[in-house]
Amino acid sequence: MKKVSLILMLALLLTLALPFLPVGALESDYAADTVAVIGEKEYTSLQDAFDAVGSGETIRLVKDVTDSKKTFTYSGTTLVKGEAVPRAKVTLDGNGHTISYSGGTSDTNFALVFDSNAIIEVKNLTVLSIRSAVKITDGAQVFLKDCNLCAANTNYKSPVHDLEANKDFKGLIIRIENDFRSYVEIDGGNYYGAQSTGVDIRYGSIVIKSGNFRVWNTEVLLQVGDSTSEEGADKVRASGTILGGTFEASDYTAKFGKLIRAYKSATVTIWDGEFIQRSEGPKSGSAVITGATSSSFGYVYVHGGNFYQLSSQPAAKLIGNNDLTGKGTIPAAKDKVFVFVTGGTFYSRTVEGRNKDDMTREDGILRYDDSVAKIEASTAEYKGISVDKYTVTYQYSEATPCPGAVAKITESDGKVYYAPTLWEALNPFARDGATVTLLADVTTDHTLYLGNRYFSLKLDGNGKTVTSTATDAVNVQTGSVTVENLTLTNTNGMAFRMGYQIAAEEIVSGASYIASLTLKNVTVTAKTLIGTSDKELFSGEATLKDVKLNGTDEADGIRKLPMSNPPTPSDTGTTGSDTSNQEPPVTPEVTTGRKPNDATPETTAKPNEEPSGGCSSVLGGGAILLILTAAGTAVLIHKKKED
Known part of the structure; x- marks a missing residue:
C-alpha cells in the first residue's frame, strides 16, 4: 500500500512539474558560433539557414547578428538537381534577437531581401540598419508579426528629434519593387526611419493591420506607387490598405513630413488608425495625406481614422494641397490630387472651421455628395493643445456599388465590398474562401x-x-x-x-x-x-x-x-x-x-468604363454609416489568411 502511495505521489509531482520543464534546448546548449537552428540542426550563418530551410519549416535565431556587412537573402526557390524548385511557406522566428546591419556603400543596401516568390512569416525580430532594412521583390509574400525594423542613424538608434542626424541619409524601412504580385502584411511591431522614404511600395500590395510607424525629417512615411509608373486609374499596379496602427511623422524641413502618399496610379484605402503630422521647423509644413505630386494620379480613400495636423505654420495642409478652410491655391487641372473622404476625424491647430457648403467637387481635393455628407466642426484637445475638430460622416442609402465598380468580393463570412478593377479584387483583397463576382466586362493585357x-x-x-x-x-x-x-x-x-x-x-x-x-x-x-x-x-x-x-x-x-x-x-x-x-x-x-514589371492591369471594357477618380471600394449590404473610425468595419475588407 505504501509502495502504491509513493508511486502516486511521484506521478503527481511529475505532473505538477511538467509545465516548468524545458521543452527544447536552451540557447546556452548550442555551440558558441551557432546563430540559427532548424529543428535540431545548427547553423553558424543566417544565410546558411535560409539556403537549407525546407517547406513548412521554422528558422529560429538563437543569437544576435551584430555589425553584419552582408545582406541576407531568402529566395522562394531552392536548387534540386540543378533546377529551381519553389518552396512553400516558411517561418523566421527572431526569438527576440537582433540583426544589426552596416554593410554596403549605398543607402538602398538592405539587411534582409526576400525574392523569387518567397512566402515567409517573420516574427519577433529586430533589424537595426544604418542603410535600409527589408526589400521584397519578384513576387515574394512576407508576413511581419511583432517585428521592430529601424533604418536610422549610424549609431543604430531609432530616430529622435536630433538636428545633428545625417541629413543625406536615404534609407528605407521596407520596399517592394518590380512585381505587382509581391505582398507584405504587417501585424504589430515598431517601424522607424529617418530621411527619404519610410515604407516604399513601388509595386504590389501592403496591408497594415496594426503597428507603430514613426519617421523623422522624412519626405513621406508610406508611399504607394512609383513616380515612373504609367498614369491613369486603369494602370494601377500598387495598393495599400490600412486597417489600424499609429503613424507619426515629424519634420524640420520644407516639403517633408507627409504621412501617406498615393503616387502615380496607386490606391491607398484607410479604414482606421491614428495619423499624426508634426511640422516643427520655421519652413516646414506638409499634408497629412496627399493623392500624388504634380501631374500624377494617385487615389486615397479615407473611410475612418483620426488625423492630426500639428503645425507651426498657418498655411500647413491637412489633406492634399489644401487645408480644410480652403486657404491656399486651388491646384490646376494637371496638379489635381484625388483624396476621397467618407469618414474620419480631422484635427488641426492652425485652420479655421469650414462647413459643408464650402466644399465643392471642382477643387479636385475633397469630393462629397451634398445629399449624404456633412461636416461637423467643434473644438477638442490633443495632448494639451487646443485644436479644431472636423467629423466627416457618409452614409450609403442603397446596397449598390459605386459607379464604375468592376468586381464584388464576398468573403467567406458573408461580408461584401467592391473594387474598381479586377486586379484589385484579386490582388490582394480576395481572401481564402472568397467569391469574386464580375459586374462589368473587362479587357486585360496581362x-x-x-x-x-x-x-x-x-x-x-x-x-x-x-x-x-x-x-x-x-x-x-x-x-x-x-x-x-x-x-x-x-x-x-x-x-x-x-x-x-x-x-x-x-x-x-x-x-x-x-x-x-x-x-x-x-x-x-x-x-x-x-x-x-x-x-x-x-x-x-x-x-x-x-x-x-x-x-x-x-x-x-x-x-x-x-x-x-x-x-x-x-x-x-x-x-x-x-x-x-x-x-x-x-x-x-x-x-x-508581360514581365511582372511591365504588366499593366486591365481596363474596364466600354461602355462600363470607370469614371475619373475611381471607385472607393465601398462596402455593400445595406445602409452603412462610417463615423469617425472604422474599427468595426475593418474586418469587412480584410481577413487573416489561414495557411
Whole structure:
C-alpha cells in the first residue's frame, strides 16, 4: 500500500512539474558560433539557414547578428538537381534577437531581401540598419508579426528629434519593387526611419493591420506607387490598405513630413488608425495625406481614422494641397490630387472651421455628395493643445456599388465590398474562401493570377466577358480555383495555364504545389483551353462541366495534369467521357504574358468604363454609416489568411 502511495505521489509531482520543464534546448546548449537552428540542426550563418530551410519549416535565431556587412537573402526557390524548385511557406522566428546591419556603400543596401516568390512569416525580430532594412521583390509574400525594423542613424538608434542626424541619409524601412504580385502584411511591431522614404511600395500590395510607424525629417512615411509608373486609374499596379496602427511623422524641413502618399496610379484605402503630422521647423509644413505630386494620379480613400495636423505654420495642409478652410491655391487641372473622404476625424491647430457648403467637387481635393455628407466642426484637445475638430460622416442609402465598380468580393463570412478593377479584387483583397463576382466586362493585357497563395477562390463571371491579349489569360499555380458563368476570349494563346514550371520528381517533400481548377458554364475562345508547359509539371487536375471551346462542347469530366504525353483513360481520371478533345499542352516558350514589371492591369471594357477618380471600394449590404473610425468595419475588407 505504501509502495502504491509513493508511486502516486511521484506521478503527481511529475505532473505538477511538467509545465516548468524545458521543452527544447536552451540557447546556452548550442555551440558558441551557432546563430540559427532548424529543428535540431545548427547553423553558424543566417544565410546558411535560409539556403537549407525546407517547406513548412521554422528558422529560429538563437543569437544576435551584430555589425553584419552582408545582406541576407531568402529566395522562394531552392536548387534540386540543378533546377529551381519553389518552396512553400516558411517561418523566421527572431526569438527576440537582433540583426544589426552596416554593410554596403549605398543607402538602398538592405539587411534582409526576400525574392523569387518567397512566402515567409517573420516574427519577433529586430533589424537595426544604418542603410535600409527589408526589400521584397519578384513576387515574394512576407508576413511581419511583432517585428521592430529601424533604418536610422549610424549609431543604430531609432530616430529622435536630433538636428545633428545625417541629413543625406536615404534609407528605407521596407520596399517592394518590380512585381505587382509581391505582398507584405504587417501585424504589430515598431517601424522607424529617418530621411527619404519610410515604407516604399513601388509595386504590389501592403496591408497594415496594426503597428507603430514613426519617421523623422522624412519626405513621406508610406508611399504607394512609383513616380515612373504609367498614369491613369486603369494602370494601377500598387495598393495599400490600412486597417489600424499609429503613424507619426515629424519634420524640420520644407516639403517633408507627409504621412501617406498615393503616387502615380496607386490606391491607398484607410479604414482606421491614428495619423499624426508634426511640422516643427520655421519652413516646414506638409499634408497629412496627399493623392500624388504634380501631374500624377494617385487615389486615397479615407473611410475612418483620426488625423492630426500639428503645425507651426498657418498655411500647413491637412489633406492634399489644401487645408480644410480652403486657404491656399486651388491646384490646376494637371496638379489635381484625388483624396476621397467618407469618414474620419480631422484635427488641426492652425485652420479655421469650414462647413459643408464650402466644399465643392471642382477643387479636385475633397469630393462629397451634398445629399449624404456633412461636416461637423467643434473644438477638442490633443495632448494639451487646443485644436479644431472636423467629423466627416457618409452614409450609403442603397446596397449598390459605386459607379464604375468592376468586381464584388464576398468573403467567406458573408461580408461584401467592391473594387474598381479586377486586379484589385484579386490582388490582394480576395481572401481564402472568397467569391469574386464580375459586374462589368473587362479587357486585360496581362495574365490574371488566381490561387497563387495556396488558398481557395471562386471567380463568378456573372455572364460577363473577360477579353485577354496576354499569352496566358489565367494562371492557376496552387490552391483550389473555381471559374463559372464566364466568357473568356484570348486569341493570342492559352486560356488557363496550371502549375509550377517544375517536374514532379523534383518536388520538395512536404510542399503543396497541386492546383485544382473547376470550370462550370464557361465559354472560351482561345488557341488552347488548359495546359502546362513543354515538360512534365506537378500541376493537379481540372474538372470540366458545360465548357465550350471555340464553339465546340468539351467533354465533361476530370483531366489529370501534367499532360506532356498523350493522355490515356487510365491516367486522365475522366469518368464516362471522351478524351479525344483533350488538348496537349502548348510547346512554345513558357510565358505569362508581360514581365511582372511591365504588366499593366486591365481596363474596364466600354461602355462600363470607370469614371475619373475611381471607385472607393465601398462596402455593400445595406445602409452603412462610417463615423469617425472604422474599427468595426475593418474586418469587412480584410481577413487573416489561414495557411
